[in-house]
Amino acid sequence: xxxxxxxxxxxxxxxxxxxxxxxxxxxxxxxxxxxxxxxxxxxxxxxxxxxxxxxxxxxxxxxxxxxxxxxxx
Numbered sequence: 001x002x003x004x005x006x007x008x009x010x011x012x013x014x015x016x017x018x019x020x021x022x023x024x025x026x027x028x029x030x031x032x033x034x035x036x037x038x039x040x041x042x043x044x045x046x047x048x049x050x051x052x053x054x055x056x057x058x059x060x061x062x063x064x065x066x067x068x069x070x071x072x073x
Contacts, residue, residue: 013061042055043055
């Protein structure tokens with residue numbers, strides 16, 4: 001998952017490392033994974049009330065993306 005932080009840093013977060021944990025099993029379903037939303041206030045991301053990741057986890061475990069190109073809007 002590609003995450004852009006408010007300081008402009010882009011990080012790639014490899015969620016596959018979490019799939020062995022029971023609470024993250026739903027992420028194996030691609031349709032469910034795509035339901036990710038940024039939490040109010042930007043304090044993390046969540047899929048539902050039971051599956052979420054804090055901004056700290058994303059920052060610490062994400063790897064800085066070298067150069068990411070975004071489509072023009």
